[in-house]
Amino acid sequence: xxxxxxxxxxxxxxxxxxxxxxxxxxxxxxxxxxxxxxxxxxxxxxxxxxxxxxxxxxxxxxxxxxxxxxxxxxxxxxxxxxxxxxxxxxxxxxxxxxxxxxxxxxxxxxxxxxxxxxxxxxxxxxxxxxxxxxxxxxxxxxxxxxxxxxxxxxxxxxxxxxxxxxxxxxxxxxxxxxxxxxxxxxxxxxxxxxxxxxxxxxxxxxxxxxxxxxxxxxxxxxxxxxxxxxxxxxxxxxxxxxxxxxxxxxxxxxxxxxxxxxxxxxxxxxxxxxxxxxxxxxxxxxxxxxxxxxxxxxxxxxxxxxxxxxxxxxxxxxxxxxxxxxxxxx
Numbered sequence: 001x002x003x004x005x006x007x008x009x010x011x012x013x014x015x016x017x018x019x020x021x022x023x024x025x026x027x028x029x030x031x032x033x034x035x036x037x038x039x040x041x042x043x044x045x046x047x048x049x050x051x052x053x054x055x056x057x058x059x060x061x062x063x064x065x066x067x068x069x070x071x072x073x074x075x076x077x078x079x080x081x082x083x084x085x086x087x088x089x090x091x092x093x094x095x096x097x098x099x100x101x102x103x104x105x106x107x108x109x110x111x112x113x114x115x116x117x118x119x120x121x122x123x124x125x126x127x128x129x130x131x132x133x134x135x136x137x138x139x140x141x142x143x144x145x146x147x148x149x150x151x152x153x154x155x156x157x158x159x160x161x162x163x164x165x166x167x168x169x170x171x172x173x174x175x176x177x178x179x180x181x182x183x184x185x186x187x188x189x190x191x192x193x194x195x196x197x198x199x200x201x202x203x204x205x206x207x208x209x210x211x212x213x214x215x216x217x218x219x220x221x222x223x224x225x226x227x228x229x230x231x232x233x234x235x236x237x238x239x240x241x242x243x244x245x246x247x248x249x250x251x252x253x254x255x256x257x258x259x260x261x262x263x264x265x266x267x268x269x270x271x272x273x274x275x276x277x278x279x280x281x282x283x284x285x286x287x288x289x290x291x292x293x294x295x296x297x298x299x300x301x302x303x304x305x306x307x308x309x310x311x312x313x314x315x316x317x318x319x320x321x322x323x324x325x326x327x328x329x330x
């Protein structure tokens with residue numbers, strides 16, 4: 001599969017853009033374990049053109065993580081086009097437009113998935129961004145605003161006509177947020193539309209190698225995007241890649257190996273944020289859902305302590321306790 005001149009191979013796996021998750025430290029881990037392309041966190045066009053330092057820092061890209069897509073969101077064509085030019089200055093492989101974020105502070109203001117209620121403006125923004133840059137532009141969106149407006153099959157062609165190079169679709173409506181099961185049937189319909197010539201990337205509930213394989217085979221998507229399934233488990237790409245390439249499940253990765261990856265990520269998070277406490281707070285969402293801690297008996301108090309730790313020394317001491325607790329498994 002190719003997006004413009006970028007070759008991805010047969011079964012591309014992409015790391016989805018996630019706010020407060022897909023910073024350079026996490027992206028490099030996912031890349032290391034097999035992600036074919038990674039996306040930045042959501043970047044506000046308005047904040048970028050106002051030179052907000054925290055937003056500008058999100059443009060940081062390291063060569064080790066390429067190819068990288070920078071994702072922008074906003075509600076005005078002019079601001080989005082200007083922001084795209086700024087983003088292009090750091091030479092990403094892709095500039096992606098966020099028409100899918102469902103959170104109230106974004107969608108409620110008309111940006112992100114909010115654009116699903118204003119299709120003319122969605123298309124205007126897309127056209128203006130495509131015209132503003134030489135970098136390939138892609139779009140990520142959802143099935144529609146709610147169950148009564150699942151319009152993705154109607155808007156896919158107009159988006160393609162705007163000049164985008166690929167379309168990523170999350171199999172939920174905005175009203176669903178992240179609840180219920182992702183519906184891939186409409187994603188498959190878009191892909192199987194003979195008038196659609198750009199790559200279609202499917203997203204939603206890909207948490208196992210078997211699900212990823214089904215998405216490729218049943219719905220025919222060109223790439224699969226993984227979001228929440230990677231939180232606390234960046235090696236999910238390693239597991240899925242192995243299964244897709246060999247047809248066999250990867251031998252179970254040891255607890256010690258998985259824990260060493262999380263410890264290394266903690267180190268990199270601290271380094272990225274240049275602050276020990278902030279770095280540890282940042283990784284708490286990963287520790288809270290990391291599958292290696294599931295099934296450990298009498299773990300509740302230890303989990304609470306783990307999520308309250310403020311220093312690396314304290315946290316790593318708790319990890320030693322966790323290894324002892326694993327001797328008794330439910």
